[in-house]
Amino acid sequence: MPHEAISVFDIFKIGVGPSSSHTLGPWRAAQQFVTRLTDQNRLNQVSHLKVLLYGSLAKTGKGHGTDVAVLLGLCNEDPVTIDVDSIDPKFQSIHSNRVLPLNGTLDLSFDPKKDLEFLMNESLPFHPNALSFLVTLHNGEAFSETFYSIGGGFVVKEGETNNDKEQVDLPFPINTSEEVLHWCRKTGLHISDVVLENEHAWREESATRAGLTKIWEVMKACVYRGCHTEGILPGGLNVQRRAAALNKRLLKDRSYTNFESWVKAIRDGGNDFKYILDWVSCFALSVNEENASFGRVVTAPTNGAAGVIPAVFLYYYVFCEGADINKIHQAMLTASEVGSIFKKGATISAAMGGCQAEIGVSSAMAAAGLTEVLGGSQRQCLMAAEIAMEHHLGLTCDPIGGLVQVPCIERNTMGAIKAITATQLALQSAPDYAKVSLDTVVKTMWDTARDMSFKYKETAEGGLAVHIPISLPEC
Known part of the structure; x- marks a missing residue:
């Protein structure tokens, strides 16, 4: 193949x-x-x-x-x-x-x-x-x-066709998670290391790392802007932005002047479970409120699911082991490979597979990346991705008014929390006893996508989109 x-x-x-x-x-x-x-x-x-x-x-x-x-x-x-x-x-x-x-x-x-x-x-x-x-x-x-x-x-x-495009020979060709494990076993490398070696087929490692840092900077800027912008989202649905108000409420009177001092102010608030949970939700909300407002975001792997990975990786950055950019690179490289596996074996298009193809895939990506930087094995990373997707199977895409707002914005918070939960489950589990592999859940997702009615695939003709009475202005 x-x-x-x-x-x-x-x-x-x-x-x-x-x-x-x-x-x-x-x-x-x-x-x-x-x-x-x-x-x-x-x-x-x-x-x-x-x-x-x-x-x-x-x-x-x-x-x-x-x-x-x-x-x-x-x-x-x-x-x-x-x-x-x-x-x-x-x-x-x-x-x-x-x-x-x-x-x-x-x-x-x-x-x-x-x-x-x-x-x-x-x-x-x-x-x-x-x-x-x-x-x-x-x-x-x-x-x-x-x-x-x-x-x-x-x-x-x-x-x-793909034959019309420039062909790139990778040292570690991969289509499936089993092939990822094959190369990891053969080389002893982490998943992120295997991906980094493959990236050499396109560019030098320094260029790859510079590009990853730029992606991370855009993600951080998006979260920061979203957490400090109030008002109503465009499009006529009159959805109120929530991230800025939540940010203000959580920080109380702690002051800051830029992103890093903001992060310190967040850390100074403690590490209570509910506090952390609120911040993960705030991070995700902020990105997708920006996304809904024609803001600058990073596909991860899509715009509609752009808030999951920044929220999960900022959870790690703020509340776990600190601000090591190399760790963020690791997480991003591992996450990207999981996204590639879903694209090759199923889809990352909601118009083809419903929201399981967007939020589900982003949650799986985030879980794998977070698991690696928290010390998980290669098999635990893929187990975390499988757990995250398994509990998004069948998720429909039913945007009210065709806008990427309801239920899309909140779904990013759900995807982020599921990714963190999937990571913790995988870190506390032995993959030897897992009944479902990542490749199996990829195939199952694709089967589910093909069985799903077209009206639940980003058409605004099913689900919440037809049960919430609205009247949008003509564009």
Whole structure:
């Protein structure tokens, strides 16, 4: 069986909320399309452009900001570097002026109400998250290209396969958890060490560590900003932000001036179980409130589940063994391998597998990473990942109003707490006696995903989404 090479930086991507599959993926697809036009010397020949959104992208696209992402991607804005405060003004400018600065250089007549279509009742067979770009050139020639956002910010162009991509030979090729254990037994390395060796196929270790540190800094900044921002989340559901109020209540009158002094103020509050529990919830809430507000987050492995890993790793950073960046690197590397195994053997797309594919996978990733840095063996790490996912199996994706807010934000707190619990169970258990392997739970998750009704897969047509009466404004 061929081994798909997935880097830690494929799993952890810096981007903009609220969704990796519905925001970041379409954004990247639009950028790729513009790059192809430029490479083919067709950009300046474009006279008309139309965008079609299919399936889940159509049904929950407004709530997930798919229209915003596509238009900014066509402008060649980058989700990693764009000033998040400029997103809405740029989007509104296109709407009001009916002009799209294609690639930031060509002012193209474009009416989003007519030229960006949400095809609610049409879905393409390869994946529910599909979008097509239809182009007419000045000479009358017309053509189209279709892309699929397959989860976690990953994008596939129709007609392309893995064989079309640059092939990377890894020293330790891995598709399954059993293969992870094989290499660990053979080398005596920790899971994180095996992953780090594989990363050498792409770059030097120093570059990998610098990249991991940057990811961690973005996670910390997101938590800090979310814990200090009040107000109502956008989208019309009128959800009140809670992280800032909880942060203030937990800290009482302790003062601080930056992230590190904030961490000290948190530590000074003690280590009572309820206190720690509240902080883990606060960390997770803060990230996903930022995510819901088009803030800068890290896919972990998706935007909708972006709060689980920062919350769990900050639990370790603040309340366990301190601020050793190398330990954080370890946790991230191990977590990324678990995310890769789920992507290869099942899915990390809620449109394909429900919320078990997002919160469930992120919880499993966090549990594995935390277990390693707390001294767990390789088998205990994978056992922790299995426990975390086992108790997310069947979790549906039923966002009210198609917004990544209810129940999504609170689900991140649940995923974080389950990850910590799974870690503690694994550390106190002997994997020899485990009845379920991680590979078995991956297969079970995929079977469950295929059996699940489509209405529970990020369509806002089932579950809470149809039982909570709301009236959202037209976007």
